[in-house]
Amino acid sequence: MVELKSVGVVGGGQMGSGIAQLAAMYGLDVHLIDTDPVALSSATKSISASIQRFVSKGQISQAAATDALGRLHCTSNLEELCSSDFIIEAIVESEDVKKKLFINLDKIAKSTAILASNTSSISITRLASATSRPQQVIGMHFMNPPPIMKLVEIVRGADTSDNTFYATKALAERFGKIVICSQDYSGFIVNRILMPMINEAFHALYTGVATKEDIDTGMKLGTNHPMGPLELADFIGLDVCLSIMRVLHAGLGDSKYSPCPLLVQYVDAGRLGKKRGIGVYDYRKLKNHFNEARKSKGALPF
CATH class of the missing domain: 3.40.50.720 (NAD(P)-binding Rossmann-like Domain)
Structure with a gap:
């Protein structure tokens, strides 16, 4: 070698x-x-x-x-x-x-x-x-x-x-x-399991099962995940998540891998996650809140 x-x-x-x-x-x-x-x-x-x-x-x-x-x-x-x-x-x-x-x-x-x-x-x-x-x-x-x-x-x-x-x-x-x-199958190991979970979280939000905050908190505290699935999707990039779901859907041919309409809509709207400042969450508001807290208190609010 x-x-x-x-x-x-x-x-x-x-x-x-x-x-x-x-x-x-x-x-x-x-x-x-x-x-x-x-x-x-x-x-x-x-x-x-x-x-x-x-x-x-x-x-x-x-x-x-x-x-x-x-x-x-x-x-x-x-x-x-x-x-x-x-x-x-x-x-x-x-x-x-x-x-x-x-x-x-x-x-x-x-x-x-x-x-x-x-x-x-x-x-x-x-x-x-x-x-x-x-x-x-x-x-x-x-x-x-x-x-x-x-x-x-x-x-x-x-x-x-x-x-x-x-x-x-x-x-x-x-x-x-x-x-x-x-093995060379669509999504390999990690995303074969991770992306359907993220997609299901979008379905839960889309159908009104719960708020985005409760969905993420439920998965963080209920399953000991460091990030909730919707927060994680924003970190990965919603466009990337959508691309992977489409690869899974095309490659495995099962309707359970069909991307959630809400995920598609967010990507169509340019809401791609943290890299764009807005995805499931609006990071522009969070940033402004963070900056205002620093100005008013001279230190971090936590």
Whole structure:
């Protein structure tokens, strides 16, 4: 098995920047790619701030933080991945868009490079079919946020080789992650179970079973979940939740996976969750309340 020294990450959003941060913190040279300069700038700031939080908590030294940031290279040029040993795609959850990217990566990447997808639901076999190296394509699904969450879900496509699997597993473990393995079925393990729960919470809200607050409180206190399903959906992104439900519905062919009309309506309205300031909850109001409390009391209200 070839030693991995450099990692490429495509996608400067929350997942991509988090994965890039992990790779840099664990001693790998990293190229983070995004065609949007604003997204790249935001990713750079986010990674720097996140690494500094590790320093402030005493989890890493300032010297280690400086070294990690020195290993991070942000660019909009996909061609810079030509020397990467391992490339992780973390872009929008769309099979067509991902396939186009994999076609390009297959042309750019060196012949020995492994191409991984951070997809949370899309068939690895189908993504691999867009390349000339299906044996070197694999699913490597990080949980959000990648620097904090301990789990990585690895998914083998129909042709994924043992060498690719073991190299991917070793990389995840190098990052300090616990690995679980899924067959290449829609939604894999985590989202096959999680997304129908979130969808059912939307149905409960849609049909007037309870308020959003009571639904979330019920699941937090009744099942010991750290976040309620509706709050979690806002954190994940309602558009992402809807995309995964549609993949589950199409791939498994069961009406129980049909997205709740309220979830569809919220996405159509642009209510995508925390990243847009509004989803099931209105975070603009919460932010204003938080700021007013600080102004009036000079400290946090809790």
